[in-house]
Amino acid sequence: MSARAGFDALQGDAEFLVGSSRVLTMDTDGRTLDGYVHVDRGRIARIVERDATADDPSLADLTRVELDERPLMPGFVDPHVHLEMTSSAMWGTVDCRTPPCASIADMLDALSQSRHLRDARGGWLVGQGGLFADRRFSDQRLPTRDDLDTVSTAHPIAVRFGAHITVLNGVGLERLVEQLERLPSPTGDAHLRVDDNDRYSGVIQELFYALPIPELSTDELTEAMLTTARGYLLEQGVTSIGEITDTMQGVSILSGETGAGRLPLGVRAYVWAPGTASMRSSWDHAHDGEHAALANDRFDVAGVKIFVDGGFSAAGAAVLRPYRGTSGWFGRLAYDKDELTEIIRGCRERDLQVAAHVNGEWAQRLMCEAAIAAEAADAGNALPVRLEHAGNLVTSEETIDWWQRAGVSLVPQAGFVWTLGSFIPDYLGDYARAGLFPFESLRQRGVEFGPSSDVAGAELRQFNPLFGVQCATTRESCIGEILDPGEALSVMDGLRAHTRHAANALGVGDDRGSIEVGKRADLVALDIDPRGVDATKIADVSVAGVLKEGLPVTT
Ligand SMILES: [Zn+2]
Known part of the structure; x- marks a missing residue:
């Protein structure tokens, strides 16, 4: 990352102004302005139009970083990524x-x-x-x-x-x-x-x-995770993630490194049950203080991750019509409705969010039914159930009705347009083609979704949120096919999805995901405006500088 944004000069300043003629706030009104963001002790204190600064004496003495025409945005949020798994796979x-x-x-x-x-x-x-x-x-x-x-x-x-x-x-x-x-x-x-x-x-x-391949030592795993987090997340403007955990060793490394300030990244962990820890032990740790002991200002255990179905390529995703070439195979469900209801209820009692891997619409529907059943027994504010991969394939209107009735939060993967887009119909049948990544239709209907990378080691370019924006905009697959161009998001909507809406999916929308007064000063300066480049080059737009809670990030 270059120092061209001038953030490096800020070392030590608790209070300063960052000016840009293109401040993309991602606030509720989608406001963009020519002006300054006033950062004070890690938070956004004010947002001021350029004209208004001249006659405001309180701003006169503050250090100013001028980005000129380079856009200033909120830090990107990736609500579902496998940082540990990717780091150890790359070591x-x-x-x-x-x-x-x-x-x-x-x-x-x-x-x-x-x-x-x-x-x-x-x-x-x-x-x-x-x-x-x-x-x-x-x-x-x-x-x-x-x-x-x-x-x-x-x-x-x-x-x-x-x-x-x-x-x-x-x-x-x-x-x-x-x-x-x-x-x-x-x-x-x-x-x-x-x-x-x-x-x-x-x-x-x-x-x-x-395979008898030796595991990484704690030092090796720590180094691997810091290298990946700095080189692929922070370097590309991602300032908060939802980590789908691999081992408890990885969880404690993330807690330790964020707490000690060596990893300037917001991390919420979703403990994979039963791969990382059994559901029972996550429930126990929510009670006995183990989770609380891991938490710091940048890290907490947000919930648990379960696999309700499998993937499309292994015919494991639980879908609404039989797989191509089968006489009635709809995929595989790992739980029934009662089991899921118990899981949701047990997690809510312990303030844990459930993030459910549900590739297929049958699995999504089951999860929604369980969420509704669990809700009926609940009182008060229940954490929304997260449907991982929902929105990647929608072949039935009823699916959207179920999401809305259950009040779930949707985490699709725009980058899968590239990796999977052309292949899903090969497994499912041609009917699936019309339901691939209907992002613009969902947006027009007011269905919010917070995309994630879901990088697990195979496709590193998915780490780049601007690659997600590019995929949502171009809808081009890895074999050069353009999926229904009518479902393309605008660049601005793609950016909003990967910041504001992704922060909502991660449960931190009141604290991050937009440039608004009171939120953390997680800010990203882009080298050029992605709205002005050829859509196939959006992923090549580089990040000129990153602030995490007002502190310059060096990678
Ligand atoms: Zn995943």
């Missing part, structure tokens, strides 16, 4: 994504050139590829053990493609098979694929956890 791994790797041959080259990284991962050479590599490599397939054996037949190799699929070389397969003899037999979708000759192909599903 000591070879980048096998597309780009930079256009083909399997490119990927093998990258692995060969990075053999030294083996030392960081206990002898394993680990690669991280992207989602849908079988569609994005020019080979139109995943690599096999034989491909990876051209890099090494002596040392184990594992290349992950997204969170679910991994490809191993021959030695890696041997190590996995040995390991599986010792572990309890895997459940769910976990398996080793076989090829036409009935031989393990090297592709494994949901079994990465079973």
Whole structure:
């Protein structure tokens, strides 16, 4: 990040003015102005039109940072991201994504050139590829053990493609098979694929956890998380996140680093149940003070995250019509309505918000029914249930009615236009095409949604909120298809969704997400105005400077 915004000169100033001819407040009226934001001890004290400053003596002595025509915005908010998971996935791994790797041959080259990284991962050479590599490599397939054996037949190799699929070389397969003899037999979708000759192909599903690759030490994980948070979040103007937790170790690192001031990022944790901790133990910790002990001015445990259904590509998302080519498969639900009602009720009693992974509209509907049932038994102000991924696919008007009746909060992913947009109809059927990311229709109906990146290691460019804005604006997928252009958001609406509405989804809308008096001075200066660039270049607009609670962030 450059110092061009001049924020670096502020070190030490508790009170100052930031001036721009394009202050994009994202307030209720969507006001933009030519003027100054008066910051006082980390909060926004006043917002003053440029003309009005001349005859206001109280402002005369204050330090001024002049951005000129560079826009000044509230910091971006990412309500659902996997910072720990991404950081540990990137530690000591070879980048096998597309780009930079256009083909399997490119990927093998990258692995060969990075053999030294083996030392960081206990002898394993680990690669991280992207989602849908079988569609994005020019080979139109995943690599096999034989491909990876051209890099090494002596040392184990594992290349992950997204969170679910991994490809191993021959030695890696041997190590996995040995390991599986010792572990309890895997459940769910976990398996080793076989090829036409009935031989393990090297592709494994949901079994990465079973590989004997050493875990990161606390110091390594801390360094990895700080590097990712600074390099990918703060650098790109994200000042608050909702972290979907991975391990309790990661939770305590986030609490410690934010509390000690080494990580100038607002973090609300959603504890994944049961992956990070069981629901029961999250409930206990809400009571016994464990959660309170972790909290500081920038960190708290906001709630729990549960998986109600699965993903589209594995036919796990619980949808309203049978999957393409099946005679009645609608996906998989992990809970029934009564179980969900109990979870929502138990969480509300402990002031924990429920964030539910509900890719499909059937799962969303079930969650809404449960929220309504739980509400009936509640009194007072209940935290809204969050529907993660709702708004990415809407094929039925009734879905929107259910959301509204249940008063849920919606967290779609604009970046999925790019990664998933063209592929969802392949799994579901052509009917799904008309329901993809209907953001403009939702906006016109007054249905608010707060988009998130949901980065979990595979698609790093999704960390950039301006990439989300670009996807919402261009609606271009990774294979160059433009999804229904009538559903494109304006740039301004895309920016508002990734700030104001995302802050509401994260439950911090009264404190962050817009430039309004009393809110935290989380401010971002952009190099140029994204409203004035070609829509396909919005993600290239760079951040010229970031203030977190009035303090300049250096990355
Ligand atoms: Zn996620």
